[in-house]
Amino acid sequence: MYKLIIFDLDGTLAESKQPLTEEMAELVTQLLETTPVAVISGGALPQFIKQVVAKLPSAAHFENLYLLPTSGAALYEWHDWNWNKIYEERLSEREAGEIEGAIKVAIAETGVINFSDLAWGERIEYRGGQVTFSALGQQAPLALKKAWDSNHAKRHLLQAALARRLPEFQVSIGGATSIDVTKRGIDKAYGVRKLCERLGVFERDAVYVGDELEAGGNDEAVYKTNVQTKAVKDPSETTRLIESILATTS
Ligand SMILES: [Mg+2]
Incomplete structure (x- = not known):
């Protein structure tokens, strides 16, 4: 039990x-x-x-x-x-801004998504304790999300690129299309x-x-x-x- x-x-x-x-x-x-x-x-x-x-x-x-x-x-x-x-x-607004900037640079560097493509809702969301990047947007249809990175390759690439730029934070794989950034540890x-x-x-x-x-x-x-x-x-x-x-x- x-x-x-x-x-x-x-x-x-x-x-x-x-x-x-x-x-x-x-x-x-x-x-x-x-x-x-x-x-x-x-x-x-x-x-x-x-x-x-x-x-x-x-x-x-x-x-x-x-x-x-x-x-x-x-x-x-x-x-x-x-x-x-x-x-x-909680992440401060300043930290959230720094993380958002790093996400944009890491996206450009890895090319996992074209930022100018249409998204289903916001791609970057500040949630207090966490900043989340959702590749297709927060409200993307489930089937598309599941198909986007079924072998984790894009998320791993992005996670690595982002972790290099944000050594003072924790960069984790979130859901099917997302990367979560929190305070270190x-x-x-x-x-x-x-x-x-x-x-x-x-x-x-x-x-x-x-x-x-x-x-x-x-x-x-x-x-x-x-x-x-x-x-x-x-x-x-x-x-x-x-x-x-x-x-x-x-
Ligand atoms: Mg799960």
């Missing part, structure tokens, strides 16, 4: 930027009855509300739910009918550690569920912690995993 279950969001609990399915919402609601559950992802808090919180019934045990937006750069807990910020490793491992510490849970008693635990994937950082890991291929595999966890706890 796990003392804490931590889920990646996109590709794990839901399709990229999509809300939880009814079935997933029901399973998460059942988990929350007995176990602290955390969700960690590159999005900002409003994205978590839209994809996860809004899909759960109002009677769900939100006091057992922990939200870690911007790849763990921030933590929110539910108290007094509100999501309260516990910490945020801030990644999913940081968020996982902070949460375990806060809840007084030994890392080895927690489990992390993600669809990109392989080398270079955006869940790989959690191997720096001692949490157990479960790799899933997609949300339907997560569904089966939660069902098996629920079967052992009831």
Whole structure:
């Protein structure tokens, strides 16, 4: 039995930027009855509300739910009918500007995308604890996003180019088309550690569920912690995993 279950969001609990399915919402609601559950992802808090919180019934045990937006750069807990910020490793506006400039130079250098091509929404977004570059824009259709860099090559190229220009920051692969930049040392491992510490849970008693635990994937950082890991291929595999966890706890 796990003392804490931590889920990646996109590709794990839901399709990229999509809300939880009814079935997933029901399973998460059942988990929350007995176990602290955390969700960690590159999005900002409003994205978590839209994809996860809004899909759960109002009677769900939100006091057992922990939200870690911007790849763990921030933590929110539910108290007094509100999501309260516990910490945020915020980037200043000046840092965000510096990162944006470096992204533009790295794009030109690598040629992974033509900046003058039409995008689906903003390509560069400042999310407080993180600046995110989305190659096709924030609202690009899922099928196009999945097809853009299926072998990770473009993101790795861009990540390397950007890391060279921003040695004082953390440059990570985000979703299917995105690169996340946070303060140095801030990644999913940081968020996982902070949460375990806060809840007084030994890392080895927690489990992390993600669809990109392989080398270079955006869940790989959690191997720096001692949490157990479960790799899933997609949300339907997560569904089966939660069902098996629920079967052992009831
Ligand atoms: Mg994922």
